[in-house]
Amino acid sequence: EIVLTQSPGTLSLSPGETATLSCRASQDVSSSYLAWYQQKAGQAPRLLLYGASSRATGIPDRFSGSGSGTDFTLTISRLEPEDFAVYYCHQYRTSPQTFGQGTKVEIK
Amino acid sequence: QVQHVQSGAEVKQPGASVNVSCQASGYTFTSYAVHWVRQAPGQRLEWMGWISIANDKRKYSDKFQGRLTMTRDISARTVYMELSSLRSEDTAVYYCARGGGGLWGWGQGTRVTVSS
Numbered sequence: 554e555i556v557l558t559q560s561p562g563t564l565s566l567s568p569g570e571t572a573t574l575s576c577r578a579s580q581d582v583s584s585s586y587l588a589w590y591q592q593k594a595g596q597a598p599r600l601l602l603y604g605a606s607s608r609a610t611g612i613p614d615r616f617s618g619s620g621s622g623t624d625f626t627l628t629i630s631r632l633e634p635e636d637f638a639v640y641y642c643h644q645y646r647t648s649p650q651t652f653g654q655g656t657k658v659e660i661k
Numbered sequence: 662q663v664q665h666v667q668s669g670a671e672v673k674q675p676g677a678s679v680n681v682s683c684q685a686s687g688y689t690f691t692s693y694a695v696h697w698v699r700q701a702p703g704q705r706l707e708w709m710g711w712i713s714i715a716n717d718k719r720k721y722s723d724k725f726q727g728r729l730t731m732t733r734d735i736s737a738r739t740v741y742m743e744l745s746s747l748r749s750e751d752t753a754v755y756y757c758a759r760g761g762g763g764l765w766g767w768g769q770g771t772r773v774t775v776s777s
Contacts, residue, residue: 588763590706597756597770598706603763610662641706643763649722650696650708 555580555644559653565661572629574656576620576642584621586646593638602627629658663687663766665757670772678745681771683757685738691715694760695740697731701753711760712740747775
């Protein structure tokens with residue numbers, strides 16, 4: 554099973570700042586099989602990026618992703634108030650598919 | 662847009678089974694697989710498996726082998742997830758979503774509580 558480890562656990566930032574979130578995999582997941590989700594309290598996750606860097610429908614361009622192999626990054630530029638949430642990475646290269654433990658982006 | 666609407670919350674006794682439904686809209690239902698993911702309190706998201714709508718093929722996580730069954734009704738655009746022999750550790754919110762490069766259009770979640 555591929556283990557995904559996200560860092561940091563919590564990121565405290567102000568609106569307008571840039572958030573940089575990391576996801577590290579225990580094995581190569583390629584760049585084609587890594588996704589990122591946003592989850593707000595009491596809501597279902599929402600797909601942000603797939604294939605490491607392709608934005609899902611309706612996702613603003615302040616969300617961007619990069620990486621390949623075992624190291625991936627989600628960058629949120631110019632944080633908006635609605636961006637404060639928990640973010641998860643997800644690998645779908647091998648079964649069982651797995652998720653990271655999440656990074657909480659909170660208002661400083 | 663891709664959407665899924667799930668059935669309502671359930672409370673079950675240990676040893677019982679639960680059946681959760683997931684109705685899809687906004688895409689060609691037979692062109693994709695539908696996945697199930699659960700989230701226990703304070704835990705990370707946990708992938709359970711998928712069912713291919715077109716050919717009824719299924720892939721389950723080994724963790725749930727023998728207890729998990731996914732079925733689909735093409736005419737109703739609905740997928741069902743049945744988990745049997747429930748135990749307290751199965752208390753979680755269960756989600757369905759469409760596959761195809763990441764998981765799209767998550768349902769609102771169905772809270773399943775296992776308690777005596």
